[in-house]
Amino acid sequence: MLRGLAILFSGLRTALIGMAVTLRNMFRPTVTIQYPEEQLDVPLGYRGLPVLLSDEEGNLKCVSCHLCERACPVDCIEIQDHRDEQTRRKVVDVFNIDATWCMYCGLCVEACPFDALAMSDQYELASYDLPSLVFTKEQLAEIGRRAVTPTVNIRETQNFGIKTGGGARRR
Amino acid sequence: MAQTSDTLGSPPLSVPVEHELFINMGPQHPSTHGVLRVLLKVDGEVILDAKPDIGYLHRCFEKIAERRPVTQIIPYCDRTDYLAAITSEWPFVMAAERLLNVEVPERAEYIRVIVAELQRIASHLLWFGAFALDLGATSAFLYAFREREKLLDIFQKLTGARMLYNYLRVGGVRNDLYDGFADDVHRFLDDLEDKLDEYHRLLTGNRIFESRVKGIGVVTAEQAIAYGASGPVLRGAGVPYDVRKAHPYSVYDRFEFGVPVGPSGDVYSRYLVRMQEFYESMKIIRQALDGIPEGEFMGKPPRRMRLEGDTYARVESPRGEVGVYLVGNGGENPWRCHYRSPCFVHLQLLGPMAKGALIADMVAIIGSIDIVMGEVDR
Amino acid sequence: MYEWLLGTGMHPSLANVILGLAKAVLIITFLATSALILILMERKVAGRIQNRPGPNRLGPGGMFQTLADAIKLVSKEDIIPSGADKAVYLLAPVVIMAASTALWVVVPFGPSTAVQDLNIGLIYIAAVTGINVLAFLMAGWSSNNKWSLLGSMRSAAQLVSYEVALVLSLVAIGMMAGSLKLSDIIAAQQGGIQNWFIFPQMLGFIIFFIAGLAEANRAPFDLPEAESELVAGYNTEYSGFRWAVFFLAEYANLMVFSALTATFFLGGPAGPLLPPIVWFFIKTYAVIFVAMWIRWTLPRIRIDHLMNLGWYVLIPLALINLGWTGLYVLWRG
Numbered sequence: 080m081l082r083g084l085a086i087l088f089s090g091l092r093t094a095l096i097g098m099a100v101t102l103r104n105m106f107r108p109t110v111t112i113q114y115p116e117e118q119l120d121v122p123l124g125y126r127g128l129p130v131l132l133s134d135e136e137g138n139l140k141c142v143s144c145h146l147c148e149r150a151c152p153v154d155c156i157e158i159q160d161h162r163d164e165q166t167r168r169k170v171v172d173v174f175n176i177d178a179t180w181c182m183y184c185g186l187c188v189e190a191c192p193f194d195a196l197a198m199s200d201q202y203e204l205a206s207y208d209l210p211s212l213v214f215t216k217e218q219l220a221e222i223g224r225r226a227v228t229p230t231v232n233i234r235e236t237q238n239f240g241i242k243t244g245g246g247a248r249r250r
Numbered sequence: 251m252a253q254t255s256d257t258l259g260s261p262p263l264s265v266p267v268e269h270e271l272f273i274n275m276g277p278q279h280p281s282t283h284g285v286l287r288v289l290l291k292v293d294g295e296v297i298l299d300a301k302p303d304i305g306y307l308h309r310c311f312e313k314i315a316e317r318r319p320v321t322q323i324i325p326y327c328d329r330t331d332y333l334a335a336i337t338s339e340w341p342f343v344m345a346a347e348r349l350l351n352v353e354v355p356e357r358a359e360y361i362r363v364i365v366a367e368l369q370r371i372a373s374h375l376l377w378f379g380a381f382a383l384d385l386g387a388t389s390a391f392l393y394a395f396r397e398r399e400k401l402l403d404i405f406q407k408l409t410g411a412r413m414l415y416n417y418l419r420v421g422g423v424r425n426d427l428y429d430g431f432a433d434d435v436h437r438f439l440d441d442l443e444d445k446l447d448e449y450h451r452l453l454t455g456n457r458i459f460e461s462r463v464k465g466i467g468v469v470t471a472e473q474a475i476a477y478g479a480s481g482p483v484l485r486g487a488g489v490p491y492d493v494r495k496a497h498p499y500s501v502y503d504r505f506e507f508g509v510p511v512g513p514s515g516d517v518y519s520r521y522l523v524r525m526q527e528f529y530e531s532m533k534i535i536r537q538a539l540d541g542i543p544e545g546e547f548m549g550k551p552p553r554r555m556r557l558e559g560d561t562y563a564r565v566e567s568p569r570g571e572v573g574v575y576l577v578g579n580g581g582e583n584p585w586r587c588h589y590r591s592p593c594f595v596h597l598q599l600l601g602p603m604a605k606g607a608l609i610a611d612m613v614a615i616i617g618s619i620d621i622v623m624g625e626v627d628r
Numbered sequence: 629m630y631e632w633l634l635g636t637g638m639h640p641s642l643a644n645v646i647l648g649l650a651k652a653v654l655i656i657t658f659l660a661t662s663a664l665i666l667i668l669m670e671r672k673v674a675g676r677i678q679n680r681p682g683p684n685r686l687g688p689g690g691m692f693q694t695l696a697d698a699i700k701l702v703s704k705e706d707i708i709p710s711g712a713d714k715a716v717y718l719l720a721p722v723v724i725m726a727a728s729t730a731l732w733v734v735v736p737f738g739p740s741t742a743v744q745d746l747n748i749g750l751i752y753i754a755a756v757t758g759i760n761v762l763a764f765l766m767a768g769w770s771s772n773n774k775w776s777l778l779g780s781m782r783s784a785a786q787l788v789s790y791e792v793a794l795v796l797s798l799v800a801i802g803m804m805a806g807s808l809k810l811s812d813i814i815a816a817q818q819g820g821i822q823n824w825f826i827f828p829q830m831l832g833f834i835i836f837f838i839a840g841l842a843e844a845n846r847a848p849f850d851l852p853e854a855e856s857e858l859v860a861g862y863n864t865e866y867s868g869f870r871w872a873v874f875f876l877a878e879y880a881n882l883m884v885f886s887a888l889t890a891t892f893f894l895g896g897p898a899g900p901l902l903p904p905i906v907w908f909f910i911k912t913y914a915v916i917f918v919a920m921w922i923r924w925t926l927p928r929i930r931i932d933h934l935m936n937l938g939w940y941v942l943i944p945l946a947l948i949n950l951g952w953t954g955l956y957v958l959w960r961g
Binding site: 271273295382385386387388389392393396452453456458459461462608609610611 | 674677678679680774775778782848850851924925926927928929930931932933
Binding site for chain 1: 387411456
């Protein structure tokens, strides 16, 4: 009998101690934000969708060396090119990144010797339409052109990426 | 009741008699921590036998590893034990470094230790939340995640990703610590100490919680050693085996930390061991941050990583001893990469642990093993 | 109201019947709206405890969230499992709704305003709480699902065990007030907070509150619907509107036990300044808040510990409480 009473009272006491913890938490401010109206700022170097970077004249820096294609663990990059007869340089025709395969590991960016690829801050990639998740050269270049951070030589810092200035939504 | 036929040739649970019931805690279940299927033979509420059925998350990791060079396998390693990605990458990277004779600079080792211990804290926070959630204390889950968010933010600033880092490389780490890393970590650890106090008040001392976990799922020390258990499961049974002390790797031998050992081999002991590991990890991190030398964060790995020979590298992950047995035959791709998953081994213990327990205890037992199916099935 | 109906020349019996039906409709409407409010309150309280806002998108403060959920549930496909015992399956939600509603007959909204202030109020409560057991058994059995069966067996055991302790503490209340009528119980607690029964009946209050939580299937006694263990227990095979009925009944149960706690121990619908019905709501919602607070803090009790608590701890304590109450009443004169 006394044991029963002891059980009840120890149960009540420890329950009240726990309830004090939850009560104290009721008066703490919320730790959530009202997504998608508010969005958290991702830090520089965040590994979102890899995008193509252009130089000052707006031409893609990519020379189609295929190193990123070989570095990718999941083979999500597809590149097709042809050699321009006049300038003797390679021109990229197709540069597709399949975002459903991409692991967002950043190995492609690390492999590129021309700083033509960067990890962007695009993480809102959900879509109702599966084929639209294969990003074409134009789409990737367009996101790359929105960079608001100065791109850095990958050899100077291993952790570089670009931010596309406001709302990862626009892709 | 008919004999179960879906056991794919392995000996089925013995044919049940009249008052026994076959229950399938199916792959989709709110508390089996991933896609684990447990076949239970129960008599009323008492479990007579439990048999885990795995393979629902098999993604052919080891086969894929045979077709990729070493740098490309590291992101796959993350995804085995995705809740403790750093300690999943580490044995693989260690094995490759041994085969290639690459030396890791001291600073890189310190960074690896700091990041691995932070990862241990993150993994234990998630374990704590999920465990509390399974037992019914929903708020503890959200408190644990509130803390884990801060840690994930630190990882995000450091590596660029929140959960699957691809951070460890052969010869070092991907990038150096950012300015302000030490301040962020110190601030987080100080806050964590207060919050751990709260968790203890909320859950550990609670009479209802104690009655749910004390004496449940007992594993004796002999059983644990016989089945090959490691980590908190082994230490909860009273065996003071920690890979960081028994086979010291990296720079762990420079740090002072204890190895918490549980009193009895029940769920409560494993819970206490993991809760104490928070404090031990904090000690290690603080010591490492104080003593971290300047230097390179990356050694000099060879340009062409031709693997020759075989080796087994082991690491203490939050779940136990993770090992990678790497075999090379001269090529850039490993000939064979076997990943020793601690949870795979611990699942064998489900049967002995669950005998005589109630169905409600099954949930506590599975939670106390801290199962990540990604690691079990690879 | 009755007089007005008589004034129209209606036969008194017919007037009584019409009045009774009107009260029934009123109570059911009240229950539905209360459930709406309570569900939102639960989610907001849970949110605040967990450092998050809770529903706040639909309407100011998330007011219309439950309405939206109700509309969604009503528009769902009606699925009946193929092996289910159809008649029983369809009747189970009806029975539980009836049980929850029937308890509201004696709940006093004012000093003597209940749907029907029965002379045998306390006995009526003790009797009607038993219908809940029937409803859960029906739901679990007819679903043709092992998990549901387990849930309903657990539930039946739990409800029956805690009913004994509940009723014993009710007896003590009856002794304190000297009557089984709820309006008498309220009257005995008039005249200020010192007369509230919670003080002499502290043990009875604890027993009644715990047993009430168990009867209402609220955490830490929510084993029958333990999400992480049995998916949803007896609820598993119910979807759409039928599930909504179970959900509604759960909140109606919670509210009625809170209202009864307020009536028996906290003085009921009475207090300074504000009209009695406002006090009724204040006290009831205060008890509901405590119940919700407990739910989001404590882990679940296992079925055998629950039975131990019910039989080995609460019932002996309830008997002790009876003895103490007897002595107190004799001493009081």
